[in-house]
Amino acid sequence: MTSLLKNSELSIEKADKIVSETLNSCDDGELYVEDTKSETIVLDDNKIKSSNYTSDLGYGFRAVTGDTVAYSHSNEISEKSLKNSSDNLKSTLKNNSGTYNSEIKKTNQKLYKDIDPIESKSMKSKIELLNNMNEYARSKDSSVKQVTASLLAEKKNIEIIRSGGELLSDNRPLVRINMSVMVEKNGRKETGVYGIGGRQDYDEYLKNDNWKKVCDEAFRIANTNIESKPSPAGEMKVVLGPGWPAILIHEAVGHGLEGDFNRKKTSAFHDLVGKKVASKGVTIIDDGTIDNRRGSLNIDDEGTPTERTVLIEDGILKNFMQDRLNARLMNTKSTGNGRRESYKHVVMPRMRNTIMLGGTNTQEEMIKSVDKGIFAVSFGGGQVDITSGKFVFNCTEAYEIINGKVGAPIKGATLIGDGPSSLKEILMVGNDMMLDPGIGTCGKAGQGVPVGVGQPSLLINNMTVGGTQL
């Protein structure tokens, strides 16, 4: 196997030696080497505003004993630098000693191809695509006043060297196509944003003029919002559309089921395994194994193969998402959720593709059953306070529901709720499960990682809607 170290001043043999010697008296740890190339091209205000290419190479060296983690990273890849890191790790852990757990599952999992999405499409054709997107979006209506389109591609190659010389690697492509449209009409301005992406070449996402659909969708959302009226405020029933609105699941329960918060007992869910935490019929999984999805990984950033982890089954809490550290301290196995943004970051339990499985109700039934409420079709960002369980997110496309019928679009609505209690307030689970279009990035402790979400339409009781209309 050719290693990422091949062109550096550090030979793999030397690296092995330092790694083994440093980690022998620790419970766990590894040398993580990462070589990432990324390219971002942005069209803004009718011009190619920027084309940036980034090449980032570095290592993160981690030693773990008990619940103490020592971490040192650098982008100087040399024997001297690694030795310095080793000394630094040893000085942190000097009073502790452990037994290295060399057990790590093997996999031949191939969820995406080893491609370089930056090189497989020429710069010329990327610029042409952005120009086409700009022209097409502007041609949709004279009310379109501003268009921003961008293309992002990345190839991240990682290598994990464990004590004893074991080497694990993964080559991860990722692309994303984004569109933002601002519409101005009658003195009002609104935007619509849409995007698609995943772990394949650009061309897979551009088939059948798919880029036009991206523009259409961004325009449709902006155009809907221009007609919107102020959002109501207060507690009411909420119907969530399928797909991307599952970021509610991600925020409301996902984070609270990450192993670290539960090991530390700071999550509202920490003592609820085996207990009923959601309405019957609610099953939530975190799946790292779906082909080409944004949140999928062959192995996580500790080398553990990803899997399909059942978190909540028919309303009962089954499992937390674990990395190796938290799994060891909680006497269980890693679920392949150990992730990091880059070599500059420590591993934490993070979500992959978090999905609520489908049920039996139709969206129509849900809307029919609501006297006064809102129908939320798309969201911007969300956030959660793990300890109190409170989460919030902002609707980017929502409508009022009056007497069982979808009414006018509403603007600027914020939904706020309590994770553990809102799961029990789920009244209906739809039969229309859908995955998001491949655009999610999850932030935790300052680290962003690509994730996916999915869900069917849902009817939730008693959610607080924040608006300006009392």
Place this chain on the structure above:
Amino acid sequence: MIKDQDYLKKIADICLSKSKKLGSTDASILVQSSVSENINVRNKKLDGSERSENLGVVLTTYLGKKKSSIASSNLKESNLNELVDRCIETMKITPEDEYNSLPDKDLHFSGLKDLDLYDETHLSNEDKINYIKEAEDEAFSNNKIVNTNGSGFGENKSNFLLANSNGFSDGYKTSQFTAYCEVVSKSNGSMERDYEYTSKRFYNDILKPKELGSIAADHAVKKLNPKKIKSEKISLIFDKRISKNFLSIFASAISSSAIAKGTTFLKDKLNQKVFNTEININDRGDIKKANGSRYFDSEGIGIINLDLIKNGILQDYLIDTYNGKKINRKSNGRASGTTNLYFENGSKTFSELIKSEKKLLYIKETIGHGTNIINGDYSVGASGIMIENGEFSYPVSEITIAGNLNNIFQNITLADDLEFNYSTNSPTMHVEGMIVGGK
């Protein structure tokens, strides 16, 4: 160790001369080196240590009005050569943009560097651990604190060089010492977390550990057993750690990029009354030792002080070279955003402010990203404390607060308790009549 100016200069020279050789008409480069060391403690026990050494280069090349950029952390000469090649190739096929150019030579910074932005104090890991353990010890002396989410101490040193083909070449070292303490309180089945945070360029300026711990504990305990209130229109008091967010929103709404594109609710508001007449907002880059102080922006343009709002009237935008050209204005050195941005003190004391109405809601935390710069809509999740007859009465959570920034800005009254703890600072703020979404 962070790299010295000579090393950074050597890297800059390699890239600039190679770009010139390959035919670029102009180029600019940033070379950075930083070392940071962080210690995390949880429940008074060492949780982790992190040491990071970062190197980086960002090169932008121009061919007339064509432009392209590369960035890399791999500073080996062979890699740099490869990347410059790539940058030039991309540049050649990128369409022209009439506004692309290096900054105005006349505006380049040249002057004394006497702001005291670097403290060479180095704390050993032991000292860092002791500081943060002392903070947690203090927090745990409050009997309602049962757990911590982790507390940490960080020391960061960095050095950079910015250079361009018009002869600008300058850089300097900065330091930052940061500590935070995040604790969990528990009582009668209610569990809440809260934190306190301190960050300064000089070690001696950060909060003492005991203060850090006791403030964090106090915040977390005061949140226990919250109530949800009914939806209503009510005046809000924003704690200083939240009121400063309105300044950040204001800053993004007057950035020349948003102004040039028309994507801000403050477009065409220059010389108009945006806040009420008692409000003044300044952005000063020359405060000694301050977190936001700098000599020049990311284009090398010297920082001048800006009175952005005077008696409620918008006086200026935050302007960089590229967007400045679009709106026919010269850069005022804000390519890296604001420096030390603050509201001047108001005329009321904190206690007068909280007694100004019979019933007020004191906001201590907001969550979510519900600010729309384009039309000024504002709607976020929040928690805080109800104030009745000038007294703090009970905690409130799981509510939303909403309004439009055009109205919010006109209805701000400030206390006289401004402190320079961060780079953006505000006194305690009263905002009349916002909509709270609750039960």
